[in-house]
Amino acid sequence: MTISANDAVRGKTGQGQPAPEQAEDTYLPGAAAEAVRKFGITAEDYMLPARHQIQMVDQDGNVKQYSDQGAEPGHEYPLPDDEELLAAYEQLVIGRRVNDQNSALVRQGRMAVYPSSHGQEACQVAAALCLADGDWMFPTYRDAVAVMARGVDPIQAMTIFRGDWHSGYDPLRHKVGIQCTPLTTQLLHAVGVAHAAKLRGEDTVVLAMCGDGATSEGDFHEALNFAAVFHLPVIFFVQNNQYAISVPLAHQSVAPSLAHKAVGYGMAGERVDGNDVVALLAVLDRAVKLAREGSGPLLVEAHTYRMQAHTNADDATRYRQDSEVAQWVARDPLSRMRAYLTDRGLLDDGGEARITEKAEAVATQLRSGLGEDVPVDPQDLFKYVFSKPTPQLREQSALLADELARDAASDTEATQ
Amino acid sequence: MSPTLTTSSEANGNVSSATARAAASAAASAETAGPQPVTMAKALNTAMLDAMRAEDSVLVFGEDVGMLGGVFRITDGLMKTFGEQRCFDTPLAESGIVGMAVGMAINGMRPVLEMQFDAFAYPAFEQIVSHVAKMHNRTKGRVRLPMVIRVPYAGGIGGVEHHCDSSESYYAHTAGLKVYTPATVADAYRMLREAIDSDDPVMFMEPKKLYWSRDLVDLQALRDEYEGKTGAATEGRAAVARSGTDATLIAYGPSVPTALAAAAAAAEEGRSLEVIDIRTIVPFDDETVAASVRKTGRAVVIAEAHGFASVSSEIVARVQERCFHHLAAPIRRVTGFDVPYPAPKLEHYYLPGVDRILDAVDDLQWEG
Known part of the structure; x- marks a missing residue:
């Protein structure tokens, strides 16, 4: 089916005979039909990302001329308000502190592993701030800062990396899926949560996160296709940080951009500077609004950079040059935001100090919470496999209890 | 028209319906009784x-x-x-x-x-x-x-x-x-x-x-x-599909009718075989299976799946662990061969059949 240059659509924009609503729907699948009605552009122009990525504040903290921001008809983004930007900055500072504190804790052996989002904090923060309380987020293992920004207790968010259980927070209470290590499998869970909400007539929006390498996975394709076919309010948020461990994006995809993949599913795609929290909030806020209004799913690709190695077990010097990393230091999401807010008179030394103090408080909480030796209950092994343990699990639980009792008894004897 | 779905803030909880029973019995009355x-x-x-x-x-x-x-x-x-x-x-x-x-x-x-x-x-x-x-x-x-x-x-x-x-x-x-x-x-x-x-x-x-x-x-x-919750639950409860005294055939799913046919054939030859239908592989009913094998002293496990590293091998291990001193013969298995599932004209060679089951029963070290 040809989607672009559709007569029915042109009719709608006043370039020919207006076609009846019914006819338009038969020509255009879900999202496209909605958008064409809403923005008066062709379905193709709606679904394809704008020619340039959306960037509103440059790397020195200056607001760009509107004409240079990447906006086009149907891809128009107003500046987020000051209150939202200040809240975002506070979360950026906390997020950076959390990333660096956790990396230090790993080096000290107090955390098993930590995949740092240093350099990607703007994406982390915007992903959390764009959502309303009733909305859901489905994060990956590198999205702990986003999980915290969504309101999850820092220690609970880090449980997966502390190593005393797989997940430390209640996904239902926070409406945050558990941090997912198998790539893109969580995107389908996001689709299911949105589908269930839609069937009940709720206006929940779901934000599903993944990275650039993950777009090669089959579940990425299946999730986008399902969301589009069932016309669900899911925002697929791809943090393109350039590397899947060591493999650069060029080995994952030769698509013009990852956002271009949207058109293949009949949904809208957009590219945004992933180190510009202003542009990220503008793009994601609008995506959430469109999804909530019933425009179906959207794909947002944020162009960012993983400043550190994949994890502490990785050595990034084996596959990338220091000069490349240096280029991205200059594009740091925090310094540009600090400059922007200071220039606009929204942030002074006092404000900065208050935010730093909050970030230090979280770091202190992490140091003490992750430093302590958490008691683990070996019987927890059997408690949560099923809603009620099977006879076999009860047997195995008794076996372990007996083994531990005998160990304890022989320890007591030895000390007597 | 589909019924309206109940809106529930209790995510992951039960969304219950009060109209269900009435609808069910109305539909049921259309079915012939008995x-x-x-x-x-x-x-x-x-x-x-x-x-x-x-x-x-x-x-x-x-x-x-x-x-x-x-x-x-x-x-x-x-x-x-x-x-x-x-x-x-x-x-x-x-x-x-x-x-x-x-x-x-x-x-x-x-x-x-x-x-x-x-x-x-x-x-x-x-x-x-x-x-x-x-x-x-x-x-x-x-x-x-x-x-x-x-x-x-x-x-x-x-x-x-x-x-x-x-x-x-x-x-x-x-x-x-x-x-x-x-x-x-x-x-x-x-x-x-x-x-x-x-x-x-x-x-x-x-x-x-x-x-x-x-x-x-x-x-x-x-x-x-x-x-009305008047029936017994099936989860974790194997069924005795046929009572017998000489040996136990343990089967599940598609192999149960085959096991029953084998037991019927054995009965004609004067051998009384008990047939256990596992019903739920997980959770597994060790008790019913072990009780039967302790009673009969002999067992054959039957499954269509390949035998190697399978449900049938698990059953043999569990029965052996629980019934060793009651066994008069090693437990036998009749399973699919360890080959990819065959083309239609070959599948009858692969599938456990009555004869192969009876051969296995004959091998259970009968005396006299």
């Missing part, structure tokens, strides 16, 4: 129909399950009865079907999925093993996934390749999945209702060669028994 010849397909279909009436959050979806009613017609009429919101076709992508169901179950639904054929469920394997099976555990019980994955499985239907796999061992090996497999028409109804009502995910393995087998069954009585 036992009738009923196929397993009809029993499964009725179980889903009744479960959907009882609970608005029960959804049925998969490939071709809507207008067509499934390639085996097991979901026949459900879309017509409940509307496209509650019974619907999905894009052709098994991982997508299972992954989406995980999200729906997180958000308060009870999805019942159809994998079209055993071997076509493999694209969903990662979702099943990494998420369906583990979500409850990973979240310390905070997230339950009450979902049923129906898998038409095993052979004996002359299917082309990838349509006849016995895939139950993959799932049984995975901690966190329950694995049910009915062998009778009445159990098909009871077990599917139990699976749908279970708070744990259930792999529901349907022996496709038994879909059109008929038993004399009173569906209304089964429904009353299940909904």
Whole structure:
């Protein structure tokens, strides 16, 4: 089916005979039909990302001329308000502190592993701030800062990396899926949560996160296709940080951009500077609004950079040059935001100090919470496999209890 | 028109319906009273129909399950009865079907999925093993996934390749999945209702060669028994399908009728064989199986699946551990050979049959 240059659509924009609503729907699948009605552009122009990525504040903290921001008809983004930007900055500072504190804790052996989002904090923060309380987020293992920004207790968010259980927070209470290590499998869970909400007539929006390498996975394709076919309010948020461990994006995809993949599913795609929290909030806020209004799913690709190695077990010097990393230091999401807010008179030394103090408080909480030796209950092994343990699990639980009792008894004897 | 779904802020909880009982009994009154010849397909279909009436959050979806009613017609009429919101076709992508169901179950639904054929469920394997099976555990019980994955499985239907796999061992090996497999028409109804009502995910393995087998069954009585909670639960309880004293044949799903036929043939030769129908592979009923083998002192385990590293090898190990001093002979197995499921003209060489079972029984070191 040809989607672009559709007569029915042109009719709608006043370039020919207006076609009846019914006819338009038969020509255009879900999202496209909605958008064409809403923005008066062709379905193709709606679904394809704008020619340039959306960037509103440059790397020195200056607001760009509107004409240079990447906006086009149907891809128009107003500046987020000051209150939202200040809240975002506070979360950026906390997020950076959390990333660096956790990396230090790993080096000290107090955390098993930590995949740092240093350099990607703007994406982390915007992903959390764009959502309303009733909305859901489905994060990956590198999205702990986003999980915290969504309101999850820092220690609970880090449980997966502390190593005393797989997940430390209640996904239902926070409406945050558990941090997912198998790539893109969580995107389908996001689709299911949105589908269930839609069937009940709720206006929940779901934000599903993944990275650039993950777009090669089959579940990425299946999730986008399902969301589009069932016309669900899911925002697929791809943090393109350039590397899947060591493999650069060029080995994952030769698509013009990852956002271009949207058109293949009949949904809208957009590219945004992933180190510009202003542009990220503008793009994601609008995506959430469109999804909530019933425009179906959207794909947002944020162009960012993983400043550190994949994890502490990785050595990034084996596959990338220091000069490349240096280029991205200059594009740091925090310094540009600090400059922007200071220039606009929204942030002074006092404000900065208050935010730093909050970030230090979280770091202190992490140091003490992750430093302590958490008691683990070996019987927890059997408690949560099923809603009620099977006879076999009860047997195995008794076996372990007996083994531990005998160990304890022989320890007591030895000390007597 | 589909019934309105109950809005519930209690995500992941039960979305209950008060109108269900009345609707169910109204529909039931149209059925003829008393036992009738009923196929397993009809029993499964009725179980889903009744479960959907009882609970608005029960959804049925998969490939071709809507207008067509499934390639085996097991979901026949459900879309017509409940509307496209509650019974619907999905894009052709098994991982997508299972992954989406995980999200729906997180958000308060009870999805019942159809994998079209055993071997076509493999694209969903990662979702099943990494998420369906583990979500409850990973979240310390905070997230339950009450979902049923129906898998038409095993052979004996002359299917082309990838349509006849016995895939139950993959799932049984995975901690966190329950694995049910009915062998009778009445159990098909009871077990599917139990699976749908279970708070744990259930792999529901349907022996496709038994879909059109008929038993004399009173569906209304089964429904009353299940909904009135007057019948015994099937989960974790093997059934004694035939009583006997000389040896125990242990079987499940598609192999149960074969085991019964073997027992009938043995009876003509004066040998009394007991037949145990496992019913739920997970959780496993060690007690019933061990009690039978202690009584008879001899056992043959029968399964269509390859024998190596399988449910049948697990059963042998468990019986040996519990009944060693009661055994008069080593436990024998009659299973599929360790070869890929054969082409239709070769499958009768592969499948455990009555003769092969009787040969194994003859080998149980009988004296005199």
